Amino acid sequence: MKKSLFFAVFVTLCYSVSAQFYTTQNRPNAIRLFNKNVSRTEIILPKIDGYTLYKADFHTHTIYSDGDVTPRERVREAWYDGLDIIAITDHLEIRTYEKFMLKALAPYSKDGSAFRYAHAGIANKQNNEAPVLSNLNAAYEEAVYYAERENLPIMVVRGTEIWRNPSKIGEYNALFLQDINAICHADLFESFRRVKEQGGLIMHNHPGWSRKTAEIAEGEQQRAYDEGWIDGVEIINSTSLYPTVARRCIEKGLFMAANTDAHRPTAQVYNGTNEFFRTMTFIMAKECSEKSIKEALKERRTIGYSGNHLVGEERYLSAFINAAITCHVVAENDKQRTYSFANNCSVPFMLQYKNNVYKLAPFKTLNFNFPKESKDKKNIQPQFVVQNMWHIDEQHPKVTISVDK
Ligand SMILES: [Zn+2]
Incomplete structure (x- = not known):
């Protein structure tokens, strides 16, 4: 009797513990082994000068050009990855997957043969008045439809990548x-003119890709800069930083962007262990509206992020780290002061003092001693070279951390 009571209690206990991990509710013939709801990654960033930092990727591809995922998957993935803004920028000229789609539609053609593969690129290059061979707005429309249907608060930007000779002219x-259809033209500058007519912005993509240098190429690329068509440059494309571009952006008044240029699912490219996030551009803006984000880009209030590296103008990098870190004096004697540095954001900081580098991880506090001046015992302001921040000419900024702000 005692034994069976013990057994009953034991079984009840086991069941109540295991019930936390799986359930048979609503599925009489199946055991659900785990709850499949996956949560969004929240990336906590500081506010700078009253601006919120919005997280954007201005360069992605879908199966509407040569990407491997649908527009709706790009939107869903952007939400899981912690973004606020995503631009679907399928190529005007490269539409690899169209032929597969048209093959699938073959039974609907008159004689049952596959529809002719309408390659917009060749037509664009051959005809001055290039015809629109497919609805180039379709990927954007699908992405917006899906974001609205699923109540995903992701701002989708209507965009396209204008693809010309990568080593000589470049991609934009x-x-x-x-209306993406309306900007198709064989002449690059006529396309640019139409972009501006629509109130669009032009970004020079991966300036060093498929070339030996990231410097401005002679000819049409030089002309694009000289005539003021370019609004911003991709200083980081995926995992590649083009350090010489920072000076160009500052001198010519262009925004710096960091984007994935994702063709595959981002989970296959970026680390899944939460050590860092996908490549993205932080934008300092009043609100997440098209007007406000465009204004911020025109005023160049951006910081590029990739693999926990931050790239931008020195003033923004300094403002970022000072807004992210709270610093207090915790102890003091004749020789030194001890400061605590608390990192209140999702990005770590690699702080170099003399020859040592200290990692201030997200949401952690580090205590650090700064010696006083040996002569008059004056306090030295806490100052670090931030190794994971980059501004002009491959330099890491030397940042003074404000105390008790
Ligand atoms: Zn691209």
Whole structure:
């Protein structure tokens, strides 16, 4: 009797423990082994000068050009990855997957053969008045439809990548367009003119890709800069930083962007262990509206992020770390002061003092001693070279951390 009571209690206990991990509710013939709801990664960033930092990726591809995922998957993935803004920027000229789609539609053609593969690129290059061979707005429309249907608070930007000779002319993303079909033209500058007519912005993509240098190429690329068509440059594309571009952006008044240029699912490219996030651009803006984000880009209030590296103008990098870190004096004697540095954001800081580098991880506090001046015992302001921040000419900024702000 005692034994069976013990057994009953034991079984009840086991069941109540295991019930936390799986359930048979609503599925009489199946045991659900785990709850499949996956949560969004929240990336906590500081506010700078009253601006919120919005997280954007201005360069992605879908199966509407040569990407491997649908527009709706790009939106869902952006939400899981912690973004606020995503631009779907399928190529005007490269539409690899169209032929597969048209093959699938073959039974609907008159004679049952596959529809002719309408390659917009060749047509664009051959005809001055290039015809629109497919609805180039379709990927954007699908992405917006899906974001609205699923109540995903992701701002989708209508964009496209204008693809020309990569080593001589380069690639350019047109962003914030009204109608992608209307910008098709064999002449690059006529396309640019149409982008601007629609109120769009032009970003020079991966300036060093497929080339020996990231410097401005002679000819049409030089002309694009000289005539003021370019609004911003991709200083980081995926995992590649083009350090010489920072000086160009500052001198010519262009925004710096960091984007994935994702063709595959981002989970296959970026680390899944939460040590860092996908490549993205932080934008300092009043609100997450098209007007406000465009204004911020025109005023160049951006910081590029990739693999826990931050790239931008020195004043923004300094403002970022000072807004992210709270610093207090915790102890003091004749020789030194001990400061505590608390990192209140999701990005770590690699702080170099003399020859040592200290990692201040997200949401952690580090205590650090700064010696006083040997002559008059004056306090030295806490100052570090931040190894994971980059501004002009491959330099890491030397940042003074404000105390008790
Ligand atoms: Zn691209």
